[in-house]
Amino acid sequence: MHELSIAMSIVEIAQEEATRCGALEVIAVHLKLGALSGVMEDALRSSYEMAAYDTPLKNSELLVEQVPVKVYCATCCEEQSLPSIQDLACPQCGGPTPQVLSGREIEVFALEITQ
Amino acid sequence: MTEPRLVEVRKNVLNKNDAVARALRERFHEAGVFVISLVSSPGSGKTAFLEKVLTVMQSRYRVGALVGDLATANDAARLARSQAPVKQITTGTLCHLEAAMVDSAIRDWNLSELDFLFIENVGNLVCPSSYDLGENLRLVLMSVTEGEDKPLKYPTIFNSADVALITKMDLAAAAEFNEEAAYQNIQAVRPGMRILNVSVRTEQGVSEFIAYLQQQRTSHVASIAQKNGLSS
Numbered sequence: 212m213h214e215l216s217i218a219m220s221i222v223e224i225a226q227e228e229a230t231r232c233g234a235l236e237v238i239a240v241h242l243k244l245g246a247l248s249g250v251m252e253d254a255l256r257s258s259y260e261m262a263a264y265d266t267p268l269k270n271s272e273l274l275v276e277q278v279p280v281k282v283y284c285a286t287c288c289e290e291q292s293l294p295s296i297q298d299l300a301c302p303q304c305g306g307p308t309p310q311v312l313s314g315r316e317i318e319v320f321a322l323e324i325t326q
Numbered sequence: 327m328t329e330p331r332l333v334e335v336r337k338n339v340l341n342k343n344d345a346v347a348r349a350l351r352e353r354f355h356e357a358g359v360f361v362i363s364l365v366s367s368p369g370s371g372k373t374a375f376l377e378k379v380l381t382v383m384q385s386r387y388r389v390g391a392l393v394g395d396l397a398t399a400n401d402a403a404r405l406a407r408s409q410a411p412v413k414q415i416t417t418g419t420l421c422h423l424e425a426a427m428v429d430s431a432i433r434d435w436n437l438s439e440l441d442f443l444f445i446e447n448v449g450n451l452v453c454p455s456s457y458d459l460g461e462n463l464r465l466v467l468m469s470v471t472e473g474e475d476k477p478l479k480y481p482t483i484f485n486s487a488d489v490a491l492i493t494k495m496d497l498a499a500a501a502e503f504n505e506e507a508a509y510q511n512i513q514a515v516r517p518g519m520r521i522l523n524v525s526v527r528t529e530q531g532v533s534e535f536i537a538y539l540q541q542q543r544t545s546h547v548a549s550i551a552q553k554n555g556l557s558s
Contacts, residue, residue, distance in 0.1 A: 213422055213453035220339045228335050238330050242339075249455040249482040296481045298514050307517030311485070317339040317456070326328050 217250055218258035222268055224319050234324035237271040241321040245278045245314040246296050280314030343457055346425035350460030355550055357437035360543035363459050366467035368449030371493040373401045378526045380408035392431050393446040394423040422453035455483040469494040470503035481515040495525040
């Protein structure tokens with residue numbers, strides 16, 4: 212399980228950013244999590260509690276936004292969101308879509324803070 | 327105290343690992359070494375395959391290997407029988423290799439003395455997928471005894487890899503391995519992926535694999551030369 216080390220990196224990044232913008236308290240950490248990130252949301256949540264314990268982020272909440280896999284379909288010449296990571300095929304024409312545009316991200320994209 | 331407000335951060339959580347991996351990749355480029363990592367579940371034959379490949383490649387190329395393991399140095403001892411330089415990375419409780427571990431493992435190696443460097447990851451089909459090690463090519467191995475639906479169970483790692491190797495092909499008949507289903511499942515999670523069937527025991531696919539690596543290294547070196555030519 213690598214979610215704990217991911218959670219520790221999230222806490223580290225959030226702490227750095229909170230200090231940088233002079234936050235009094237971090238209320239929430241907003242995270243984007245791609246469907247192809249290899250990270251389990253549930254495992255990450257419980258790991259986050261452990262990682263944030265004994266830090267200024269102890270009372271903060273981890274808000275996870277799931278990002279679906281987006282691919283480019285060369286046949287339809289269009290971007291498509293995929294419903295499943297088990298079938299990288301265009302939902303419209305059914306053709307294979309090897310070109311993944313997004314869905315691998317593990318990104319702290321915002322902090323909710325008081326100053 | 328003000329009202330709560332939202333500040334944008336937009337930081338990749340793995341940025342530290344990715345930065346080390348980028349620096350490694352640059353060093354590999356400069357040294358002219360082509361780096362291949364291997365991922366698979368425990369017991370699918372990474373070490374056996376790598377031992378065979380190192381042994382065969384030794385006569386023609388300068389090869390080396392790093393091998394990750396939770397607790398033992400057994401795999402390094404097996405790989406060292408090939409006479410290639412081998413180093414064990416013991417990860418302790420960590421279920422995957424990270425770029426910094428590779429970085430410190432090769433600290434005292436002269437990379438320009440190598441043509442190919444192999445990095446065998448910890449046997450795990452989940453955790454290694456997120457960590458870039460600076461490799462040029464990632465291999466995912468699955469053995470014929472594991473079930474044809476492995477790619478559907480672990481789509482992320484198959485999607486993160488460049489080439490799939492089906493190992494233990496000598497056992498295919500005994501395991502009633504359905505090659506067509508396995509290929510279909512791999513193509514579903516990673517369309518266009520190159521697949522090679524191999525067996526250490528019968529040496530099926532071993533020379534094809536080595537020829538493929540040589541070809542990849544040649545085109546890689548050519549693309550670097552071209553890039554350098556363009557920038558100079």
